Amino acid sequence: MTTSPSTGPVGIRRRALLTGTAAGAGALVLGVGAFAPAAQAATFVKGADVSWLPQMEAKGYYWNNSSGVKQDVFTILKGYGITAISLRTWVNPSSDPANGHCSIEETAAMAVRAKNAGMQVLIGFHFGDTWNSVGVQNPPAAWASMTYSQMLQAMYDYVYHSCNVIKYYGVTPAWVKIGNESNSGICHPVGSISKPAQMTGLLNAAYDMSKQVFPSTPVLVHLAQPQNLAGVQNFLNAYQNNGGKWDITGLSSYAQGSNVTGVLANMKTIQSSYGRPVLQVEYGGPVGKPTQVRDSLTAFVGGIKGFGGLGTFYWEPEGYPSFNNYNSSAWDESSHRPTAALDGFL
Known part of the structure; x- marks a missing residue:
């Protein structure tokens, strides 16, 4: 189905090192500015992360449209002008419905479904077996005892393989x-921001392998809490300087x-x-305050x-609280109809 990690990606990694394009090649920056003008000229993107959808459907959850008619979630979202789907992927996830799944094979199947619905796709690597977020950055269990050089190779192999799985299924991510x-x-402690050269090396490996498979697809780094401007700048400065x-x-x-x-002022800054252009990759709010969220x-x-x-x-507008224990959704669980929250896209 894909090129074996033991042959293809390692060979490409070595060639990249020899030609000075891989993460260890110092301060050479590939693609800087290459996509920003085109991206900024594109239509404003309205999207949704619906990575929980297959697990919820498997448990019998369903969603009505605003008229109370049961309908495919993608169809309903498109009615709000949503044209893009974000999908997270984990390395070796458990089978837990809310905190697992999202393997690259499952993510590829969802990407095909989104493509068939006429949607663009964002593929998001967490570089863990379950949630990584602003407060938690645990490596996959299989990487936890690796040295930096071992983890660097694992990163090359993992991202190259994963992107090829997506490509095999006929999807080119936006x-x-x-x-x-x-x-x-990422991947603490090896890729912690306190080790900025190693952090940058790992992320550059992911960048390079994404570009190897999808040369024209722009690559994002992702920071939380732009209300804390200094915190975002701390990462971006360290990353840029390395x-x-x-x-x-x-x-x-x-x-x-x-x-x-x-927050908007900080995003502009x-x-x-x-x-580089900014993309808000997550937004949401309390399910009980739909007009505020809208x-x-x-x-x-x-x-x-x-x-x-x-x-x-x-982020996860379809995620009913009874499934995930989050008080964040854009559907009313009693009526199965979307709340006013999604009207903010109209």
Whole structure:
């Protein structure tokens, strides 16, 4: 199905090192600015992460449209102007419905489904076996005892293999995201931000292998909490100063109400300071306050569009609280109808 990790990616990795294009090649930055103008000229992206959808469907969950008619989630989302789907993927996940699944094979199947629905696809690597986020950056269990050089090779092999699985299924992602809310680095402690050269090396390996398989697909790094501008800048400065490669800066923000204005100002600063367009890859809010969530989403869409950002993704709008124990959704579980929250995209 794909090139064996024991042959293809290692060979390509070695060739990349010899030609000076791989992560260990110093401060050479590939692709900087190459995608930003085209990306900024593109249509503003409205998207949703629905990675829980297959597990929820397997448990019998369903979703109605605003008229109360049961319908495919992608069809309903398209009615709100959503044209892109974000899908996370984990290395060796468990079978837990809420905290597992999302293997690259399952993610590829979802990518095909999104493509067949006429949607663009964002593939997001967590570089773990389950959630990694701003507060947690655990490596996959199989990588936990590796040295930096071993982990670097594992990163090359994993991303190259995973991208080839996606390609085998006939999907070319519109975006690839390397890491998830990586403010403190990735794969601690080896890729911690306290070891910026190693952090950058691992992420550059992921960048290089994504570009090897999908040369025209822009690659994102992903930071959380843009309300804390210094925290985002701390990562981006360390990454940039060590030769980090990225085409788009992905940001998570769930800000609501009066907090949105300050976050938008920081997003604009991040975009102008680093010369890469910003994409809000996560947004959401309390399921019990749909009008607040709608109005805040409207503010984000208008504000990001106003300073030339790329778009906004709603995180797991279909995720009923009874499934995931999160108080964040854009569907009412009693009626199975979308709440007013998604109207912020209209």
